Amino acid sequence: MEQNIKSERSIISIIKKLRSLRKPSKRAVVPERLFRKCNGCGELISKGSMEEKLFTCPQCDYHFNIFARDRMDMLLDEYTVINGTARFIDPIDFPGYKAKYKENRKKSGLREGILTVAGHIEGIELVVVSLDNSFFMGSMGSYIGEEITRAFEYAGERNLPILIFSTSGGARMQEGIFSLMQMAKTSIAVDRYGQTKNLYISCMTHPTTGGVTASFASLGDIVLAEPGALIGFAGARVIKETIKGELPEGFQRAEFLRDKGFLDDIVHRGQMREYIYRLLKLHGYRSCRI
Amino acid sequence: MIRELEESIKELEERERDSRVFNIKRRRMMSRYGSRLSAYNRVQLARHEKRPKAMDFIENIIAEPMLFHGDRLFSDDRSIIGGIGYLEDIPITFIGTNKGKTLEENIEYNFGMPRPEGYRKALRLMKQAEKFNRPIITFIDTPGAYPGVDAEERGQGEAIARNILEMGKLEVPVVSVVTGEGGSGGALALSVANRIIMMENSIFSILSPEGFATILWKDGSRYKEATEVMKLTAKELCDYNIIDRVIEEDISFSIEGFQENFLRLKKVILEELDILMKKSPDELVSERQEKFRKDWGRVLIGHTNKENI
Numbered sequence: 001m002e003q004n005i006k007s008e009r010s011i012i013s014i015i016k017k018l019r020s021l022r023k024p025s026k027r028a029v030v031p032e033r034l035f036r037k038c039n040g041c042g043e044l045i046s047k048g049s050m051e052e053k054l055f056t057c058p059q060c061d062y063h064f065n066i067f068a069r070d071r072m073d074m075l076l077d078e079y080t081v082i083n084g085t086a087r088f089i090d091p092i093d094f095p096g097y098k099a100k101y102k103e104n105r106k107k108s109g110l111r112e113g114i115l116t117v118a119g120h121i122e123g124i125e126l127v128v129v130s131l132d133n134s135f136f137m138g139s140m141g142s143y144i145g146e147e148i149t150r151a152f153e154y155a156g157e158r159n160l161p162i163l164i165f166s167t168s169g170g171a172r173m174q175e176g177i178f179s180l181m182q183m184a185k186t187s188i189a190v191d192r193y194g195q196t197k198n199l200y201i202s203c204m205t206h207p208t209t210g211g212v213t214a215s216f217a218s219l220g221d222i223v224l225a226e227p228g229a230l231i232g233f234a235g236a237r238v239i240k241e242t243i244k245g246e247l248p249e250g251f252q253r254a255e256f257l258r259d260k261g262f263l264d265d266i267v268h269r270g271q272m273r274e275y276i277y278r279l280l281k282l283h284g285y286r287s288c289r290i
Numbered sequence: 291m292i293r294e295l296e297e298s299i300k301e302l303e304e305r306e307r308d309s310r311v312f313n314i315k316r317r318r319m320m321s322r323y324g325s326r327l328s329a330y331n332r333v334q335l336a337r338h339e340k341r342p343k344a345m346d347f348i349e350n351i352i353a354e355p356m357l358f359h360g361d362r363l364f365s366d367d368r369s370i371i372g373g374i375g376y377l378e379d380i381p382i383t384f385i386g387t388n389k390g391k392t393l394e395e396n397i398e399y400n401f402g403m404p405r406p407e408g409y410r411k412a413l414r415l416m417k418q419a420e421k422f423n424r425p426i427i428t429f430i431d432t433p434g435a436y437p438g439v440d441a442e443e444r445g446q447g448e449a450i451a452r453n454i455l456e457m458g459k460l461e462v463p464v465v466s467v468v469t470g471e472g473g474s475g476g477a478l479a480l481s482v483a484n485r486i487i488m489m490e491n492s493i494f495s496i497l498s499p500e501g502f503a504t505i506l507w508k509d510g511s512r513y514k515e516a517t518e519v520m521k522l523t524a525k526e527l528c529d530y531n532i533i534d535r536v537i538e539e540d541i542s543f544s545i546e547g548f549q550e551n552f553l554r555l556k557k558v559i560l561e562e563l564d565i566l567m568k569k570s571p572d573e574l575v576s577e578r579q580e581k582f583r584k585d586w587g588r589v590l591i592g593h594t595n596k597e598n599i
Contacts, residue, residue: 089587091530092521142586149583171475171496173506176521177532180496183475184482184582187454192579213447214435214475219455233447233475234437238501242437252442262445 038062040228054269063206063226063269068115068130071165075273076128079119082154086112089142089175097174101136108134113168114144116151118160121273123287124280127155130165131212137169140212144172145182148216152189152200161199161285163276166217170210183215190219199283201276203267204231204254222264222279225254226272231263292334295323296543303547313540313550320541327491330517332524333499335491336470340543342552343402344386344429345371347469350545350552351559352377352384352427360411364444367408369400369436372415377427378560380567383419385412385480386429389470402471403436406449409479413453416460425463425563428480433498435476450479457482458582459575463566465559468492468524468533474501484578485562486532488524489551490539494532495522531589535562 035044040062050057054074055064072079090097105111113135117128129151131138140148148164155162171179193200202220204213207230214233217223225231232252240247250256257263267275298319306312327335335341348355348371355375359366372385389395389402396402404412412428419426435446457464457480466483472494488494496502499513502520521527524536537555542548566574 087587089590091586091590092519095519142590146585146587173496173502176496177494177527177530178586180474180478181532181582181584181586183451183478184454184458185584187451188458188482188579188582191455191458211475214450214479215454216451218445218448218451231447232442233435233450234442238437239439239442243439247439251439260443260445262448 039064056269061227061268063228065133065167065206067110067134068132068165071130072115072117072119072128074269075276076117076119076121077123079117079128081115082118082127083114083116083147083151086143089178091142091178092174092176094174094176100174104136108132110135112143112147113138114147116147116154118154120288121277121280124277124285125160125288126276126280126285127151127160127162128165129162131167133167133169133207136172138167138212139169139172140179140182140186140215141172141175142178142182145179145185148182148186149189152186152193155198156193156196159196159198161201161280161283162193163201163203164216164220165203165205166208166212167205168208168210168212168217170212179211183211186216187219190216194221199279199285201279203272204263205229207231209233209235218262223262224265224267224275225257225263227254227266227268229254231257291323291326292331292338295541296338296340299541299543299547303544316540316542316547323541328518329520329523330499330514332491333493333517333522335541336493338543339391341470341491342545342548343391344388344431344469346545346548347429347467347552347555348375348384348386350549351556352382355384358415361407361414363410364407367400367405367411368398369402369404369432370408370412372412374419374424377425377556377563380563381422381424383415383424383426384429385415385426386469387432387477387480389431400436402432403434404432404476405436405438405441406444406446409435409449409453412480413456416457416464420460420462423462425465425567426460427559428464428466428483430466430468430472430477430480431470431492432473432476433471434473434501435479450475453479454482458579460578461571461575463563463569463574464578465562465566467555467559468494471498473498482578482582484566484574484581485534487535487537487555487558487562488527488533489537489555490524491541492524493522494524494527495520 038057041060043059055066113132115130200220201222202217203224205226209232254266352375357373371388387402388399390399464483465485466481468488474497499516500510503512503516504510527533528536539551
């Protein structure tokens, strides 16, 4: 009981912090709208009530896509960013990649589709990585593959648990075979980290597909997802074309995957912080506060 | 151009009964064609229905092959063939993604597109190879993992991810050979190896050129254009250090015509195994893991464009 009150209180404080932290100047300029239509139920939701609900619909629990920054803000007590400066890598000299990359930076206000931080939940230290699908659909190229790998190495060296939120269109096509190689690199990083006997929690959020599903995201000690998240290897359109038929109801949704045995649990964004806290505590990670 | 090539080789085969004369003439003919082959022509060769399939490679390279079945969890995926045999006198485990040469065969082998049970069967055989300290050779010829409802239901993504992770830590030598098409994660799931070898006219790519064009340009019909920019030929990938060796190929559209190629490949695998089998399990694992650990951003500085934006 006490814990519930505590986590509720902390959620409120997080929201307050979230608002104070929001710096629109650093982000893409989104026109100020007071209401937003829910992609799930179609209801108009006031911005205020949506934010209070951590960007989920108060009516139908639809989980909106969020910036990696916002995710960290709502999850952690405090944190420091540890990923390196994003570099533009064009390994196969792909025509038009550079222009598209610049355009994505401008549009999203981000330098790349990944954020790695070291932070605390109720005083317990952990590494959290979040992909950000506002940049190139969160697709995994050489830079993201390297950052994921470094996050595992960083956590392993310091005996810290690691939590990864994935949201990705899959491999970044513009980097050709080099993107494919990131699947091997990150999966092997999971294995090496695993040898330190530390906890890797993978949380798949909407949408997680292709090469990310088929590598580190599926390899957590504990694999979670947000409600309704689309998770799969092959794209729905490709499958439809292949089988020349309709797809079953709820196909490739988080609930479908859980029923088929590929997720440990589905966790609502509002409960995420407490859920992760309980996992960390049970695995013996202790608060470093005195 | 590939049809033209196929016809002239066929004609030559009929005209020259003496295999030595045939080989010399073919080589002369190839040197005329070789430099003219575009990336797209290589894709056509890699996918050619008469090109030897994984089963042919196995039968022509491995002695006394015994085929085994099933993943012990769900079923036996026919698109993945695997078992044990000898390479010269070395007991080895082999695994291949098999395509057919006729429509019936292709339906049987699902056009070389494995389902999760196929990857799990491959993993089972690889784990067994590790137990009995046998080197593993994989033969890859797949458009990719099967995109179907059942495959997704049984965790295609998880099966591929698991294979990649587990292959990374196998304590025996692993050599992968791309014989035809190496498509996407479905190919990578069998090629986390100490050495990756490609036949000269095989391809290895992030996705099929058709899929690539669809995703990037929303127009699958631009696949020819895609092949030219994807960097998917053996030579290009070797220059990038993604793969280790390329086996020179005499172009042929028959098993008999491929004999020289088989011999060359066998020789190279033996050479590599000779090196790898002297290594300790720890060395094999750490070298394989390091191979895939490269920070490509850093490796590529000086190779392609260097400037940052």
